[in-house]
Amino acid sequence: MINSNADSAMGILFPNSYDSLVPELVTERLMASIPFASRYRLVDFVLSSMVNCGIDNISLIVKRNYHSLMDHLGSGREWDLTRKKGGLNIIPPFAQKTVNIYNGRVEAIASIIDYLKRQKEKYVIMADTNIAVNFDFKDLLQQHIDSGADVTIAYTREDIPKALRDIDVTKKDLYYTLGIAEDGRVQKIVVNDKQGGEKNVSMNIYVIERELLMDQIRQAYVNGLTYFERDIISPQLDKLVVKAYRHDGYYARILDLNTYFAENMKMLKEENVNALFAPSPIYTKIRDDNPTRYAVGSHVKNVMAADGCVIEGEVENSILFRGVKIGKGAKVRNCVLMQDTVIETGATVEHAITDKNVRISSYKELKGTESFPVFVEKRKLV
């Protein structure tokens, strides 16, 4: 069996992780299917990175609102994941367990433990989908194997973002900072660090041997534990060799509506786009749009736009998703306009995020501020 190579890994993604941070964007979807960077969904980044690193058996354990994700991923063809063995595997909550939709990774993984047992890969790589990143899973796996660690956690070195410090514990979305020894071994895992300052912030990307993962999950599940990090890894830092892997490349962490807006805006800088979309490509669903058309009389500056747009008005400092229409005399500044948004003739829109299929009527004015962008929900007519 090819996949039983000593260094092969399968992937498990948690598309609902951190949903509670962006309530506006997940009313009809989940974190993984939030549109990002003009033609992508957040899941595209980790998924493509895995595929580009030779991981071709990827399971997504979904929890709720996964309709849009299923629609986006389809059979997984765009990510080259239509495989007879492995490929893409979306795991909805098991019918009998719906009364108790999983909380935390322990229950989520416990629900697929029979499936895990049947897989051939030696390692499992787990990840969330709230970070847009072109991640080198090959390098991570190699370090994991070379270091002889039981678990390796990827992290970034950064000032703890304000949005994380403000996290509402009652919503049960935890984040972790790592205390790392000189030899790279994780000594301490701090849950919801309130102190701020430069820290090792976990990306919630883990490598672990499949057999070890199953053992740990079985034990944790019978003991009624919830969180993989807090309840399994953290208490066993002396028993398990847990190493850290630092990611120094580009990443966009979505933590609330403001970071969503800001991270999109960062795509207007060429160096950021080049950093996020290289060295390996990011795949996404194909929509077969025509090229974008800039009509006579359009004024466009500092814009990232996908295919299928028709621009007749003025646009500045904005991200336009597929099929956006901007009418004559309309002015759009500092906006993120998702798929098929229509800005009618003469309307003015500034500092706004419009969800899919929003329509702003003629000569309407809609203005937010930089620190507080206006959000217009899906299919809304303004």
Place this chain on the structure above:
Amino acid sequence: MAKEMIAMLLAGGQGSRLYTLTQKLAKPAVPFGGKYRIIDFPLSNCVNSGIDTVGILTQYQPLVLNEYIGNGQPWDLDRLHGGVHVLPPYQKATGSDWYKGTANAIYQNINFIERYDPKYVIILSGDQICKQDYSDFLRFHKEKGAEFSVAVMEVPWEEAGRFGLMVADENDKITEFQEKPKEPKSNLASMGIYIFNWDILKKYLVDDENDPNSANDFGNNIIPNLLKDNREMYAYRFDGYWKDVGTISSLWEANMEVLDPENSGINLFDDDWRIYSRNSGMTGHRIGENAVLENCMVTDGCSIDGEVKHSVLFAGVKVEKGAVVEDAVIMGGSTIKAGAQIKHCIIAENVVIEKDAVVGAMPEGDTKGVATVGSNVTIGEGAVVGPEAMVSDDVKGGDRV
């Protein structure tokens, strides 16, 4: 399992009048309209018309075309039974032959067609830009009780002599066929799109093959033979947009017409009749601080910080600050560096135009040519490529061509 109608797409043409653009690829694979290749049009028409089995007859430089077609998935033509099949000439027990003519190409693939046991076969050509509903054509064919029908376009009488013309009576029944006549009796030009009853087509292909004097061509041999035998032949009038993009100037013109869908009749922004293509997979395009855009089409992967007017840019084109692009068709992956002037021309794929180089010029007086730069060419810094020039090799900095 029998199919009502399958399509055979003639894609073997060299397209020699496109010169440098078709040096390394077949004409149907020539890029068009920002993100398409010419062959996307007949293939999308097939799918949109409910035809799910297409044989593509290739011969000249098939590599790019084969890779592009792949398993046919972008056109929804990856089917369990049917789908798209690329059909190059192949070796048989009795020997092997190149496709000698359009009719011979179909003749050599009789076995392919028989596998689907179709009632009708539509013959398409891979070098036209046209959005056409073949199911309406088939409805016409059936209503007329035809054995053969041909799609025709009305052309201006003064130009009729350049075409193959169908003379038809008030019932659209064809009475005569004139190939590029000096004195046209009709202004109904054949579009090279035919529907045959398969039994009839097969009989005439076999007879034609046994005729040692035949050129094995539909226009010159099969159609005259059908006429001679008084077959039920009808002309189906099509009045939508149709363009044979067989020359540099017609290819350029058709691209420009895409920019003016309201007047030209070629609308790529039509949700009811989408043209499918294999996508570049590049990220959304970026328009910089210094860009000026007016009446142009831009697609994924482009990065524009210069001035672009009335032009079509394909995937991954870069236009640097201070560069000027006007009336131009710039194909995928090409870079226009700062200060370069690109006007009234076609730039093929992966070309680099260095700083301050000049390619083409706006038409003035008698010089109306479309300058053309072949794929993978570099035009050196400050070099000048004249308005009528055709460049297939690198031009050194400062040189004039």
